[in-house]
Structure formats: structure tokens, C-alpha cells
Amino acid sequence: MPKPRVPDANSGLSDQAVSRAARVSRVSRADKPVRPDKRAAILDAALGLFSRFGLHGTSIDQVATRAEVTKGNLLYYFANKEELYVSVLRDLLDVWLAPLREFSVDQAPEQAIGDYIRRKLAMSRDRPDASRLFCLEMIQGAPLLGTILDGELRTLVEQKSDVIRAWVADGKLAPVDPHHLIFALWGTTQHYADFAVQVSALTGKTLKDVAFFAQTVENVQRIVLQGVAVR
Structure with a gap:
């Protein structure tokens, strides 16, 4: 004889409803x-x-x-707060360093450096808080970012320094130390974020002004590119 069915907590529910309830239960227990x-x-x-x-x-x-x-x-x-802080810094470094990662020997240096300047100035215009946070961390001695600077960032800079050296060796750039060129690019473009109040006080404008942004890009590109142009 067939074994009688024992009532359970789901008695009175349709098989479809029971199945759905089981799925919901599994989801609620999952991460x-x-x-x-x-x-x-x-x-x-x-x-x-x-x-x-x-x-x-x-x-x-x-x-x-x-x-x-x-x-x-x-x-x-x-x-914790420290993990959140480091995550913020890592995210902004990924964004900042994206243009530098694109440097390659196959590029014309004038195009690569000029585009880098434009993109970094756009970042200073759109996310000045990111630049200021990185500056603050550096001023404090990079207590939580030190390992990243000594590891990932140093590796990337050395790789792109080799690209700059190749440009110089091929006669596409004037002799220039790659580190100092990269430092100059960082310092010049991020000045408009870190010292935005000073820029505004002296010019009456910010990078949000379309004409002033275009003027800034043009002038910084000319200053840098003329400085590294082959003579």
C-alpha cells in the first residue's frame, strides 16, 4: 500500500509555490x-x-x-576605514595612470604627450578632489600608499621611462630624463586641481570655463612639447 503523505509546514500550498519558497530561502541564505x-x-x-x-x-x-x-x-x-581609504586611492590611481599606460614606442611622442596633457587636465577639471586627496597622502609621507608607490607605480613608471628613452634614442625627443619629464607632467597638470583657488584668484577663471580650459591645454602642451622637441 502507498505510504500516507505526512502534512508539513507547506501543506495547502501548490507545488509551484513550494518550489518558489524554497528558491527564496536558498537565496536568503546565500552571500x-x-x-x-x-x-x-x-x-x-x-x-x-x-x-x-x-x-x-x-x-x-x-x-x-x-x-x-x-x-x-x-x-x-x-x-574598516583604512581599507576604504586605500580602495579610494587605488581607484583614483587606476584612472590617473590610464593615459600613461598607453605610452608606446610606436606612438609619435608629440601626440602621446599632448594627449596625456589634455586628459590629465580634464581629470583636474572633473575630479579635483581626487588630485587633492593624493596630494594630501603624499604630504603625509604616504603612510597607507607606500607599498603601492614602491611596487605597482614604480614598475609602471620604469616601463614608460623605457618608452621615453626609446623615443630619445630614435631622435624623436630631445635628450631628457624620463623621470623628470613625468614629474613635470604630473606637477603641471595637477596644479590646476590642487591650487584651483589660487588659479581662480589670479585669473578669475577655472577649468570649468570652456575657453579657459582650451587655453590651458594649448599653453601647457606648447610649453612641454617645445621643451622636449628635437633641435
Whole structure:
């Protein structure tokens, strides 16, 4: 004889409803998936606060409030404030260094350097807080970014220094030390973010002014490219 069915907590539900309930239960027990939009909101909020108040002047609660998430949500993505701070710096370095990564021996140096200047000035215009945060970290001795500077950044700069040396060896650039050229590019383009108040006070304009931005790009390109042009 068939074994009688034992009633359970799902009795009275259709098989389809039971199956759906089981799936929901499994999902609720699984690890929550990372939501890029929420993580991005946290990073953006942290950047705005860290660039103004520094690591020690910013609290997790402040970041959570600005990002419109709970403190628990924030700590789900980042274990602590230091991890969040380093993540912000890593993200902005990835964006900043993208134009430098594109340097190659096959490029015309005038085109590569000119494009680099334009893109870096656009970053200074659009995300001055990122430049200011990096500057603040350097002034403090890079306590949390030191290993990245000595590792990933140094490796990239050495690789692109070899590209610049190849341009010089091929007679495409005047003899120039690659490190000093890269430092000059960084310092000149980021000046318009780090010292935006001074630039505005002296010129009455900012990079948000379309004409002033174009004028800045043209002048910085000319100054740098004439300095490294073959004579």
C-alpha cells in the first residue's frame, strides 16, 4: 500500500509555490552579491570627505550618511576605514595612470604627450578632489600608499621611462630624463586641481570655463612639447 503523505509546514500550498519558497530561502541564505552601484556610491562619498578632512578627520558614520547607506552596509563592502581609504586611492590611481599606460614606442611622442596633457587636465577639471586627496597622502609621507608607490607605480613608471628613452634614442625627443619629464607632467597638470583657488584668484577663471580650459591645454602642451622637441 502507498505510504500516507505526512502534512508539513507547506501543506495547502501548490507545488509551484513550494518550489518558489524554497528558491527564496536558498537565496536568503546565500552571500549577498556585490552591488557595484552601492560600492561606487560609498567610494565617491569617501573621496569627497577624505579629500577635505583626511583619513583621521573622517568617520565611517559620515561616509555612510553621505553615501545614503547604513553603517552595516558600508562595513559589508569595506572591513574598516583604512581599507576604504586605500580602495579610494587605488581607484583614483587606476584612472590617473590610464593615459600613461598607453605610452608606446610606436606612438609619435608629440601626440602621446599632448594627449596625456589634455586628459590629465580634464581629470583636474572633473575630479579635483581626487588630485587633492593624493596630494594630501603624499604630504603625509604616504603612510597607507607606500607599498603601492614602491611596487605597482614604480614598475609602471620604469616601463614608460623605457618608452621615453626609446623615443630619445630614435631622435624623436630631445635628450631628457624620463623621470623628470613625468614629474613635470604630473606637477603641471595637477596644479590646476590642487591650487584651483589660487588659479581662480589670479585669473578669475577655472577649468570649468570652456575657453579657459582650451587655453590651458594649448599653453601647457606648447610649453612641454617645445621643451622636449628635437633641435
